[in-house]
Amino acid sequence: MFFTPFGAALFETGGNRVSVQASFQENKRFHLDVKAALITAIVAFLLVFNVFPMAYLVFRSFFGENGFTLETFKRIYTYPLNWNALRNTLVTAGLSMVFGVMIAFPLAWLVGRTDMYGRKFFRTLFVMTYMVPPYVGAMAWLRLLNPRVGTLNVFLANLFGLSENPLNIYSIGGLVWVLTTFYYPYAFITISRAMEKMDPSLEEASKISGASPLKTVMTVTFPVMLPSIVAAGLLVFVSAASCYGIPSIIGAPGQIDTVTTRIIDYVYVGSAEGLTDATTLAVSLMLIANLVLYVSTFICGKKQYITVSGKSTRPNIMELGRWRLPVTLLVTAFALIVVVIPFATVAMASFTTNLGKPLSASNFTTRYWHILFTRKGILDTVKNSLLSASIAATAGIAISCVMAWLLTRTQAKGRRIPDFLITVGSGTPSVVIALALIMTMSGRFGINIYNTLTIMIVAYMVKYLLMGMRTVVSAMSQIHPSLEEASLISGAEWQRSFWDVTLPLIAPSVVAGWFLIFMPSFYELTMSTLLYSTDTKTIGYELFTYQTYHSQQTASAIATGILGMVVIVNWILNKLTKGEFSI
Amino acid sequence: MSSITLTDVTKSYGSTQVIQKFSSVFQDREFVTLLGPSGCGKTTMLRMIAGFEKPTTGEIKIDDTVVSGEGRFVPPNRRGIGMVFQSYAVWPHMNVFDNVAYPLKIQRVPRDEIRQRVEAILEAVHLSQYVERMPNELSGGQQQRVALGRALVCNPRVLLLDEPLSNLDAKLRESMRFEIKDVQKRFGITVVYVTHDQTEAMAMSDRVIVFNKGAVQQMGSPMNIYRHPANQFVADFVGKINFLRGTASEGRIDFPGGPRAPSQRGQGMAYDGEKRGPVVVAVRPENMTMRADRGVLHGTLSQAYYLGDTNDCRVDMDGISLRVIAAGNTYGQVESGAPVWLDFNEYLVFDDDGEDQTRILS
Structure with a gap:
């Protein structure tokens, strides 16, 4: 089971399950007050650290000293560099969306609905890519498709006897390629989930009516899935448009700016005007993202007819017949190019002395791994990241549990408000969240947490809380209320019945939810880049500086370490929950 | 206690x-x-x-x-x-x-x-x-x-x-x-x-x-x-039952029945109850006797399913389909499409207040 930032939110709209009237608690005012107090506390947190900073950002970009003005927007976009950045963002995100869906739909179908060999393995592989930080992909493709020395480039040139290398990663095409290969898993996960939930009898009805398998896919499966496919595409669009890691690593050398890189450049300028310009760009990005989020959740979400049944059904599996082997080979090739080769490249780079030469016995070193485990600077950032990600995950999962209880077990008024705010927060681009926090949490409004780990923790929570919440809410809503009622009627107080019945049943999801907040927080780059101080550098930022300025091998060693961690966490979750959960 | x-x-x-x-x-x-x-x-x-x-x-x-x-x-x-x-x-x-x-x-x-x-x-x-x-x-x-x-x-x-x-x-x-x-x-x-x-x-x-x-x-x-x-x-709701709309008068209930010539009088049966005016007669399928030759009400056997101990029938009475559970031995005595006679052995009469018209046949 897995959840995407707001892809999962879409599924929730279909699941209008009958909520239990917890009215046996109604007679005690105490309980009502607990609910109200919990909602108030969560809303207060979100108001201070989510709503207010964003609102301030919007306010500041539209209101100058003389009231409402579009001056800053006008100034920003008369500057061709910014105009180009906006265009690049829209073009690359748009193309990644199209290619991402074009890859994800057939893959999801092959993995979920056919008897292709190794379905389970491929599924795990593609889903796992989702948890890998995108900048790792950028690092890999940089090495593979560097216009002069890219391994793959050289290989292709030799293969076809070309006089010069055919591909250049430092281009719009290169950017689209890396964005696509790193964001298609978002679409894959969303579409797979929808496919799993689709009632197989819909397809059976089509077949019994005489339609061929292909005809069934085209006339039933695809149209029924369309809202999910659109939602998946929009998710890829927003993620790609909000991405900083990939364009900063690939775009910078090729002088391809995107909105995110421009924002961070402006912040680094540091002047008041720089901040205003950054704000204005951020607001543009935020408006795009929120508009897409709105369309996706409230327009597509309403049309998700497939999720109405809500129960997971056993999908019917199509036999590929003589196509079984060729299709499997095709998918294997895809997995090799998109997953195995890039990750292997990064891993190999971490053992290479001279990056200009291929890895060989004489060119082999463990020096960079030694650095990774001994250099104090790196270890400190690991410590910072571990600490802030753990706190964010723990606080986040606590809020998630409370929200799950409020949403599935009570009729408390206003329980949808925090739910809504959390959804919007997660849909907001990281760079916008970070900028908004900088602008409002540096003492100007009585709170000064700038340059502390706290501001990072807050940022991680705003961005990643939704993942934890969806996991726990979904687990909780799958526990039939009568299981708890059976415990009450057996004589247990509600606390006891929570402890004996509810908790053991949701525990795997709570653990999974914790990791879903922890992992992306741990290797986070974008927000950390804006929020770090000398004492609070994070591993993501450290990796980025090594990659860009010092030593690509050290960066590769760090990246490989993170990859290993993703794999291990995934494995632990799988074992812990008997295969029910993986990231 | x-x-x-x-x-x-x-x-x-x-x-x-x-x-x-x-x-x-x-x-x-x-x-x-x-x-x-x-x-x-x-x-x-x-x-x-x-x-x-x-x-x-x-x-x-x-x-x-x-x-x-x-x-x-x-x-x-x-x-x-x-x-x-x-x-x-x-x-x-x-x-x-x-x-x-x-x-x-x-x-x-x-x-x-x-x-x-x-x-x-x-x-x-x-x-x-x-x-x-x-x-x-x-x-x-x-x-x-x-x-x-x-x-x-x-x-x-x-x-x-x-x-x-x-x-x-x-x-x-x-x-x-x-x-x-x-x-x-x-x-x-x-x-x-x-x-x-x-x-x-x-x-x-x-x-x-x-x-x-x-x-x-x-x-x-x-x-x-x-x-x-x-x-x-x-x-x-409890059990199976047929509803028939009719008019009660002193000693008699008349069933207007389906389309028929205005001169023709509808079917009816004896009634000794108190109700007068529009009524709904409710009769359970097993509380009717079906015969080929004599009875109070007449209709046409449209379907018969032999279930061993019983004969589950549909009888068409002036355009109304009644479910009748007749004795098993009636199967074969009456052909589908043949005229049959029905007696209501036990039935209920409700005022026809226009409500609860579930499956009321008139």
Whole structure:
């Protein structure tokens, strides 16, 4: 089971399950007050650290000293560099969306609905890519498709006897390629989930009516899935448009700016005007993202007819017949190019002395791994990241549990408000969240947490809380209320019945939810880049500086370490929950 | 002694009233069934007795203790009630023993005694050989028995069952019916049973309460409900029945029938009741006699299904299709498409108030 930032939110709209009237608690005012107090506390947190900073950002970009003005927007976009950045963002995100869906739909179908060999393995592989930080992909493709020395480039040139290398990663095409290969898993996960939930009898009805398998896919499966496919595409669009890691690593050398890189450049300028310009760009990005989020959740979400049944059904599996082997080979090739080769490249780079030469016995070193485990600077950032990600995950999962209880077990008024705010927060681009926090949490409004780990923790929570919440809410809503009622009627107080019945049943999801907040927080780059101080550098930022300025091998060693961690966490979750959960 | 006394109980969600004023006393050791279509309020009623819902007004007493009423509310965990849920609600993370032992653990019963009592109960519900099994290794019927065992292990004063058999297959449902009834007799407990299946209600209950749209339609013994339904809803819901619209006058009911020449007089039958004017005659399929040669009303046999002991027929009477369950030996005596004669041996006459027109044929 897995959840995407707001892809999962879409599924929730279909699941209008009958909520239990917890009215046996109604007679005690105490309980009502607990609910109200919990909602108030969560809303207060979100108001201070989510709503207010964003609102301030919007306010500041539209209101100058003389009231409402579009001056800053006008100034920003008369500057061709910014105009180009906006265009690049829209073009690359748009193309990644199209290619991402074009890859994800057939893959999801092959993995979920056919008897292709190794379905389970491929599924795990593609889903796992989702948890890998995108900048790792950028690092890999940089090495593979560097216009002069890219391994793959050289290989292709030799293969076809070309006089010069055919591909250049430092281009719009290169950017689209890396964005696509790193964001298609978002679409894959969303579409797979929808496919799993689709009632197989819909397809059976089509077949019994005489339609061929292909005809069934085209006339039933695809149209029924369309809202999910659109939602998946929009998710890829927003993620790609909000991405900083990939364009900063690939775009910078090729002088391809995107909105995110421009924002961070402006912040680094540091002047008041720089901040205003950054704000204005951020607001543009935020408006795009929120508009897409709105369309996706409230327009597509309403049309998700497939999720109405809500129960997971056993999908019917199509036999590929003589196509079984060729299709499997095709998918294997895809997995090799998109997953195995890039990750292997990064891993190999971490053992290479001279990056200009291929890895060989004489060119082999463990020096960079030694650095990774001994250099104090790196270890400190690991410590910072571990600490802030753990706190964010723990606080986040606590809020998630409370929200799950409020949403599935009570009729408390206003329980949808925090739910809504959390959804919007997660849909907001990281760079916008970070900028908004900088602008409002540096003492100007009585709170000064700038340059502390706290501001990072807050940022991680705003961005990643939704993942934890969806996991726990979904687990909780799958526990039939009568299981708890059976415990009450057996004589247990509600606390006891929570402890004996509810908790053991949701525990795997709570653990999974914790990791879903922890992992992306741990290797986070974008927000950390804006929020770090000398004492609070994070591993993501450290990796980025090594990659860009010092030593690509050290960066590769760090990246490989993170990859290993993703794999291990995934494995632990799988074992812990008997295969029910993986990231 | 465990009686349940409900006084003027109502339930509303916001402005929608789901239970209209209800009062009754369920006697000690009585098997009371709340019967009605889905959404009629029967489950809400049961959940109010359990304490999962709070009545909007009114009072509920178990024996002499007020468990729900003016300023008093005993939560479900302090009511000493056993309950079997429609979904069984067998905890998936506990084995059979732990599921059944749970209520005793809550009561801090000593370990040895728990073992004894659980074993005794598992024996009673025929699960002795499954003690260590996890719920997902059990069939639906076995899970049902675990739920029943768990509900009984504490010797509850009252046992509530919420459509406990609706998820079982037909055969199992029938045998579980007897098992539940048997358990009730052996343990001597008061049972409130909710179902939408009238056969279940008929087979098990001492008393049936028929609900529709939140209001009680009729209360009585199964035979009473079946033979003397209070209104057309009950007549229709409990058992099979044909409705015919007619006009009652002194000594006679006339059926205007389907399209026919205005000069032609409709069919009719003798009537010695009090009703006059438009009426609805309700007759059960088995309460008619079908003959080839003589009778009061005539029609055409349109279909006949030989079921061995009976002959399940459709008789077309002036454009109205009546279901008739005739004696088995009538099969073959009358050909499909041939004219037949019908006598109504036992029937009911309701005023035709234009309401409850379910399947009224006119």
